[in-house]
Amino acid sequence: MKKLLFSQHSLEQEYRRSSRKAVLLLLFCSLLVLVCGLWFTAVGTAEATPADIFGALRGVFFHGGRLENANQKIVLLLRLPRICLAILGGIGLSVSGAALQGVTRNPLVSPFTIGISSAAAFGASLSIVYGAGPLGGTNTGIVISAFTWSLLCAAGVYFIASRAGMSPESIILTGIATNYLFNACDSVVKFFASDYQLAAAVQWLFGSLNGATWPQVLVVLLFSLPCLAGIYGFAQSLNILSGGDDDVSRSLGISPAFVRICVGFLSVLLTASIISFTGVIGFVGLAGPHIARLLIGSDHRFLLPFAALTGALLVLTGDTIGRIILAPVNVPVGIVVSFLGVPIFIHLILKERRGVS
Amino acid sequence: MYLQIKDLSFSYSGAAVLKHISFSAEKGQVVGLLGPNGAGKTTLLKCVGCMLPVKQGDICLDGKSLLSLSPRKRARKIGYVPQSSGRGMACRVVDIIMLGRIPYLRFRPSKQDRQIAFEAIERLQLEALAFRQFDGLSGGERQRVLMARAIAQQPELLLLDEPTSNLDMKYQLETIRLVRSYAAEKQVTAVVSIHDLNLASILCDQVVLFKDGASFAQGDSQQVFTRENIRRVYEVEVDIAEWQGRKQVFFAQLQELSKITPVT
Structure with a gap:
């Protein structure tokens, strides 16, 4: 009788049905991000109406960039790039977090626990305080310096961890050590900085989307798209790697070290390209993937896109709250995201525990 | 012979774990790897599956070496069942x-x-x-x-690491039935590392009995199970009886254990 109930035909049907559910949930959340993006564009010191937003968009796409009023300019030149950078940043940081957690099998890992953020902060400080590197001291110089140092840090972690066979423990421990190293370096630079420079360096650390511009969005987009696509290509490998020990991966023909190196490189590149512009928006890389995992499970084919959406929503909401809560002062998004993410995070963890007992 | 392990040796950072192991098996046969803890059963299983880098010796399936295959091609030939670990995915x-x-x-x-x-x-x-x-x-x-x-x-070769050790009696028997019938039906060779000698005797057509990384005795499972072999390898006195055509192993000296009683 049981045999009849669950024939192969019905297994196939059930498989499709339950996969479709996840896809629908994904579509719904993408729509939510889009709606929030448009809605938050209207919110701010200068209230823009939906008409302004659509007017601005229409002006750009159909009338060769002709804008009718100041509100449309605010929308197009200040709000929209900021919203786009928030979405892209949230997506990138959260997906990097999910991917790194997968390859290290450790839910506490994020791009920031393995030293990238402190290396980027060190790079930024170097540029701000000493004007080191190309275009030192200018905004572009800070970005280049932060980006370069985070990649150098990742290369360092890679060389040390590969000596220890690229095991998850070696990656995490090396990452934590380099994190401390660059924190110390950063402190040294700041110790010798003037008050004015120190303020700028600390400001950078907060993580802010202030003054986002379209060129920045474009650069982040150019880095994000290939990195995101690449990471998603490893979704099944991440499932294997995070679900069993390395021998299981090998027996399925997947080299754990190869996956770790590729996914690690893509995640680092993605993170570095974002935080070089925005500064450290720390909590997203940890909370985004966790919230997604609690909602949809740990199948990376769904987890990765879902983490992207939760990350985008976190940063988007965080930045918008930061813009309006103490207006006209902008509270840096990094701070708001932590205030916002921690309660959600704790709530979900408690709910999960209750569900188990 | 279908599966051939030829003079396989393996060492972890200088310390020899496996010493010159050779055995072979036909299609559809189940081979048991037996021995005390740390004798090298699991290491051999992982070497046969090429999950560890084999540098000495060769592993051949149907006359062709598995070592020269690409990992992907190899994965189509070898299926590996790990010991059920505590790690669970929400998947x-x-x-x-x-x-x-x-x-x-x-x-x-x-x-x-x-x-x-x-x-x-x-x-x-x-x-x-x-x-x-x-x-x-x-x-x-x-x-x-x-x-x-x-x-x-x-797979053409199925590797199982302690498949019965976490199971209750019903599923132990069920697992044995499954491995034997799958191997026989699909003409797959199975290599199993297993602790329980009595289950091994039911499950396996032939066994390799390990001591300190070397094969101590190997061959037909019913012939390997002797009092002498088990005393030498496990340092335990046993009696051996035949039960429904299969050798079963019993502890020989239980009287002294029965003498230990709670002080009242």
Whole structure:
């Protein structure tokens, strides 16, 4: 009788049905991000109406960039790039977090626990305080310096961890050590900085989307798209790697070290390209993937896109709250995201525990 | 001979763990790897599956060396069932089993891949669990899921690491029946590391008895099980009886244990 109930035909049907559910949930959340993006564009010191937003968009796409009023300019030149950078940043940081957690099998890992953020902060400080590197001291110089140092840090972690066979423990421990190293370096630079420079360096650390511009969005987009696509290509490998020990991966023909190196490189590149512009928006890389995992499970084919959406929503909401809560002062998004993410995070963890007992 | 292990040696950072192991098996046979803890059973199993880098000796399937194959091609020939670990993923059981198709596909499983995975589900009677989350299953259920994944790989060589050690009696027997019938039906050679000598005697056509990384005795399982062999390898006195045509092993000196009674 049981045999009849669950024939192969019905297994196939059930498989499709339950996969479709996840896809629908994904579509719904993408729509939510889009709606929030448009809605938050209207919110701010200068209230823009939906008409302004659509007017601005229409002006750009159909009338060769002709804008009718100041509100449309605010929308197009200040709000929209900021919203786009928030979405892209949230997506990138959260997906990097999910991917790194997968390859290290450790839910506490994020791009920031393995030293990238402190290396980027060190790079930024170097540029701000000493004007080191190309275009030192200018905004572009800070970005280049932060980006370069985070990649150098990742290369360092890679060389040390590969000596220890690229095991998850070696990656995490090396990452934590380099994190401390660059924190110390950063402190040294700041110790010798003037008050004015120190303020700028600390400001950078907060993580802010202030003054986002379209060129920045474009650069982040150019880095994000290939990195995101690449990471998603490893979704099944991440499932294997995070679900069993390395021998299981090998027996399925997947080299754990190869996956770790590729996914690690893509995640680092993605993170570095974002935080070089925005500064450290720390909590997203940890909370985004966790919230997604609690909602949809740990199948990376769904987890990765879902983490992207939760990350985008976190940063988007965080930045918008930061813009309006103490207006006209902008509270840096990094701070708001932590205030916002921690309660959600704790709530979900408690709910999960209750569900188990 | 179908599976041939030729003069295999292996060492972890200088310390020899396996010393000149050779054995061979026909299609459909089940080979048991036996021995005390740390004798090298699991290491040998992982060497046979090329999960550890084998530098000395050779492993041949159907006359061809497995060592020279690409990892992906090799994964189509060898299925590995790990010891059911505590780590659980919040993943549907059916997706875990579908991972067994990874060596065959590029990205998405085709209809045929799904069919093969569903067959594996039916063979292990996992229909009722197929859409549950893997991390919510019991140890025995997980073991069956991992076995289904290995079967979905459609291997020619099936490796099982302590497949019975976490199971209750019913599923121990069930696992033995499953491995034997699968090996016989699909003409697959199975290599099993196993602790329980009595279960090994029922499960295996031939056994390799290890001591300190070297083969102490090997051959037909009914001939290897002697009082002398077991005393020398395990340092335990046993009696051996034949029960329904299979050798079974019993502790010889239980009287002194019975003498230990609580002080009242």
